[in-house]
Amino acid sequence: MPDHMKQRDLLLFYAELYKPPGDAVYEVISHPDFRTELEQASGAALNDCCDLPSLSSLKEEFRSLFSSSSQNGISLIESFYKPWTTDQTAALPFAQSKGMMMGDPAWHMRYLLEEIGLNSSYDPMFYPDHISVILELAAFLLEEQETDKFTLLVSQHLNWLDDLVEAIRKQKKDSLYLKLTELLNKFVNEFTICNQSFDRLKEDSVC
Amino acid sequence: MLKPVSRRSFIKASAATAAAVSLTSFDMHSWMASASADEKAAISKIPTTCNGCSSQCGMIAYTKNGRLWKLEGHPDHPRSKGTLCARGHGYATLIYSKERLEQPMKRMENGKYEPISWEQAFKEIGDKLKEIIKEHGPESVALVQDPRPTGNVYATRFIKALGSPNYYTHHVACNNSRDTGFNHTIGGVPSADIANSSYIMFIGRSYGDGIRPSSMSALAQAKENGAKVIIVDPRKNNTSPFADQWLPIRPGTDLALVLAMAHILIEKDLYDAGFIEDHATGFEEFKKEVKQYTPEWAEKVTGIDAQTIKTIATDMAQLKPKAVIEQSWRGAFGCNYKNSTETGRAVALFNAMLGNIQQEGGYIFGASAGLGDLDPDQFPAPQEPDAVKDGEEDFPLAPRGRGVANIVPLRAKEGKMKAAFYHHSNAALGYGNPEYYKEALNEMDLVVTIDVQMSETALLSHYVLPEPSYMERDDAVDGVGGGTAAVVLRQKAVDRVHPNTKPADEIFTELAKASGVGEYFTFTLEDYNKAAVEPLGITMDELREKGSIPLEDKKAEIGTVPEFNTPSGKVEFASQTFEDAGFNAVPTWIPPLVEPKNGSYRLTTGKQAIHSHTQTANIPMLMQITKDYDLERLWMNRQEAKKKGIQDSDLVEVSSDSASSTVKVKLTDRLHPETVYIPSHYGITSKYLTTAKGVGFSYMEHVPFHFQPMSGCSMIHEVIVDVRKVDA
Incomplete structure (x- = not known):
């Protein structure tokens, strides 16, 4: 399998990982070759981790870490980690604040999904800048071999994973989700360290 | 192996193509710059109403590409007259808050809340309600709300349709005593x-x-x-x-x-x-x-x-x-x-x-708008329940429409009230002693809260049903009385951020169907709204365009x-x-119930301009003002503090027969020496409201669960506390 397709599958795996866990994702992480294939696809090493929890424990761990029905649930929404808007014409007192939904990233993601024709393909109960939606769009771009667009998307819409890793670490240091998110972050950082922008891509399409 | 069975992979979307979007548009910075520059084309102006407090002022919401962009007071609304207060600006943040209720939830046997579908919520609540009514009668069910336009139409109709007279409002902890006095004296x-x-x-x-x-x-x-x-x-x-x-x-x-x-x-x-x-x-x-x-x-x-x-x-x-x-x-x-x-x-x-x-x-005495109502021939209205509202016999002078809401936990403890619905109401923190409420609501077979955030009342509920915020939904037409009456409309300004929320009109309609009384809910909100404006000679299109319309033919008559x-x-x-009713025919001096003595104080409370009840405490930008100026502090007379060796900003313990709280103190000459004063917006205990939790304390924790004899009110200042420096 070509590398870009391995990376596509890696992203699709992660897209499922950040949804309430079911049999399919559990089957993947409990496979004996899981760690090897994950590290190969991501080009990075997985930090040593805890024992594999049972599916029911994984479900409870997901609920306690990420569910909105959980106290102190960690957000998996990009907007939450960034200023609500960079548009200086916004006259609301909270416009530049962090910690809110439907910020610029959500607006941009919704635009991309609509323009590409994917808006009807994702569950309307998901937010446009939910990490799973971003990862699925990234996987789609790899599938289409739209490398520059993939690089822009990952570098601009997944450049908040440091904060997500830190939020998980604060709540549960020995979480499987922490180790897996750290690995995703390493993978993504390969694209974000260049602080990619369209202008930069025009000058030098390879980082 | 890595690719799991995807539940919603985009790869399956065959018609989709990334080529449809230019590389420039994929660059968020370039796209934002372009989209922002297109300001005039994208900005919409929607007249609506605030929900930052009970005044519900008129406001104009400006939106850009479906998101809120600017707010200002509605010039034609009688309460805003072109101006919006800090609460109004700040509370709008609620739309984009992470700590909103996003989906229906059920309390499981382990005490944790789990998301459930609306279908499951309606079915289970309806089945339980029918069971309770069959066994204990409709009088064992109550509905409580801090009234808002849609609730005034739907919630009142719902409880009546169930055959229960037990409808109550938040006024038991607001102005019911005043109104009891005024109503029986000058008629309003x-x-x-x-x-x-x-x-x-x-x-x-x-x-x-x-x-x-x-x-x-x-x-x-x-x-x-x-x-x-x-x-x-x-x-x-x-x-x-x-x-x-x-x-x-x-x-x-x-x-x-x-x-x-x-x-x-x-x-x-x-x-x-x-x-x-x-x-x-x-x-x-x-x-x-x-x-x-x-x-x-x-x-x-x-x-x-x-x-x-x-x-x-x-x-x-x-x-x-x-x-x-x-x-x-x-x-x-x-x-x-x-x-x-x-x-x-x-x-x-x-x-x-x-x-x-x-x-x-x-x-x-202002003029009223005189709204119309649904045609009962087309949309049959439920009969008035035969039973007397619980509390009316105990407090016959209290305003009848509003009732005495604290009867609900009292009767729950007596085993008589089995089910309660709380809509837009944090009664368990705001109406009476929270510990009493907790014990009482835990005695009930069914408690349902309909709200936008996980309040203390929601945390005592079997089911929690999420509403969209006031900026994301249409509401019922409302009339505002006054020198010149007005008709006003709260309408959706932005798209729902949380798509799995439902507005109150839909929730009560579905609850009614699930409870077997759906025949009284065959109308839509639009049907009601059309009926409401019909006698005014105004169309809904006009009202939607203007948001607030003064009724020049509905003016108070001055001089007569x-x-x-x-x-x-x-x-x-x-x-x-x-x-x-067993009281003096003429007003007579009655001393307060309790008096401070021997260095104790009466605990008093009141509002701050940046908050409303406890509903705004979890708004970060409003709470930040609190923190910047230490507004959660207990006020204490400077000379009294000196006697106790307390200095400004010391941590003090406030203790009463009901509770003990610690808080920083603000020393001032602006306070009577017999009282200490605590703002009424703090003391949130819900762990779901992380901005508000742990800031200040709630006066209500100290107020005993008791009833004012004439009106049934909470007597929130009838509490004596001791104050001491924590490290003393």
Whole structure:
């Protein structure tokens, strides 16, 4: 399998990982070759981790870490980690604040999904800048071999994973989700360290 | 191997292609710059109403590409008049808050909440409700809300359809005592014509703290006209910049002050005898009663010197009818003391003695909008339940429509109330002692909360049903009474951020269907709204475009005294209704229930201009103002603090028979020495509200669960506390 397709599958795996866990994702992480294939696809090493929890424990761990029905649930929404808007014409007192939904990233993601024709393909109960939606769009771009667009998307819409890793670490240091998110972050950082922008891509399409 | 069975992979979307979007548009920075530059084309202007407090001011929401962009006060709304307060701007943040309820939730056996589908929620609630009604009767079900337009239509109809009379509102912890006093005396609660008044007394009410923009501008206008303003309050509140005089009254003795002022009007023959002759009954009995309430007597009770009382009463009489004691809301006598209803009666009667009713600068009964209703032939309405509302027999004087909401936990503990719905209401923290509420609601078989955030009441519920915020939904048409009545509409300004929320009209309709009474809910919100505006000669299209429309043919008639909505049709200085209920026919001095002594204090509370009840405490930008200025601190008189070795910003323990709290202290000369004061917006305990949790404490934790004898109110200032430095 070509590398870009391995990376596509890696992203699709992660897209499922950040949804309430079911049999399919559990089957993947409990496979004996899981760690090897994950590290190969991501080009990075997985930090040593805890024992594999049972599916029911994984479900409870997901609920306690990420569910909105959980106290102190960690957000998996990009907007939450960034200023609500960079548009200086916004006259609301909270416009530049962090910690809110439907910020610029959500607006941009919704635009991309609509323009590409994917808006009807994702569950309307998901937010446009939910990490799973971003990862699925990234996987789609790899599938289409739209490398520059993939690089822009990952570098601009997944450049908040440091904060997500830190939020998980604060709540549960020995979480499987922490180790897996750290690995995703390493993978993504390969694209974000260049602080990619369209202008930069025009000058030098390879980082 | 890595690729799991994807539940919603985009790869399957065959028609989709990334080529449809340019590389430039994929760059968020470039795209944002381009989209932002397209400002004019993308901005929409939607007139709607605020929900930052009960005033529900009109506002204009500007949206850009479906997101909120700017807010301003609606110029035609009678309460905003073009201005929006800090709460209004700040509370709008709720739309984009992470800590909103996003989906229906059920409390599981382990006490944790799990998301469930709407279908499951409606079915389980409906089945349980039918079971409860079958076994215990519809009287075992109650519905409580802080009323808003859609709830006024749907929630009231829902509980009635179930056959239960038990509908209650938040007024039990707000202004029910005042209204009980006013209703049985002058037949309702008018509004003071502040802008045109020459002499204004505020008793506990502070426009500078419980802000309504139109009230502030009216007061500013009165001051420009040279009006004299007196503040009667144990605390020099934030209306004081407008005041000529602050009377730091001993808490709970406002009744004595007003009775003594009435005494002066009678003794000096300064009252409006013509008005009394034509429009009042029972005045001779009242005269006999107030003879004993001399200013000298009142001085001993209130701490305000007798000469000041005489001067103010005389000055007000000289300026009548353009002199007024403002009617207040919760203020000092909305629900605070054992004597609050009597204070309400005395205030209403003092104004009547000034002959200011329906006179410029006095008390004005406003015009009502006169909305229409659904055609019962087309949409059959449920019958009025046969049973009497629980609490009516215990508190026959209390406003009947609103009831006494704290009856619900009382009856729950007695095993009589089995199910309760709480809509837009944090009763468990705001209406009565939280510990009592917790024990009581845990006794019930079914508690359902409908709200936008995980409040303390939601955390005591079996089911929690999420509404969209007020900016994301359409509401029922509402009428605003006043000098010129208006018809107003809250309408959706932005798309729903959380798609799995439902507005109250849909929730109550589905609950009714699941409970077997769906035949009363065959109409839509739009059907109701059309019926509401029909008698006004206005279309919904017009109302949607304007948001707030003054009704020029619905104006209060100034100068003509109306027939009063009392049994006699007159102002009742002596009330047979009160006597029949076992109370004195005329207002009589009643001391507060409890008194501080030996270095203890009365715990008092009040509003701050940046918060509303406890609903705004979790708004980060509003809470940040609290934190920046340490607004959650306990106020304490500087000299009293000195006696106890307490210094400014020390951590103190506040203890009562009910609870113990720690908080920082603010030392001030602006407070009566017998009281300590805590703002009413803090003490959130819900772990789901991380911005608010742990800031300050709730006064209600210290208030015993008790009922004011006349109105059933919570008597929130009838609590004595000790204060000590924590490390002392």
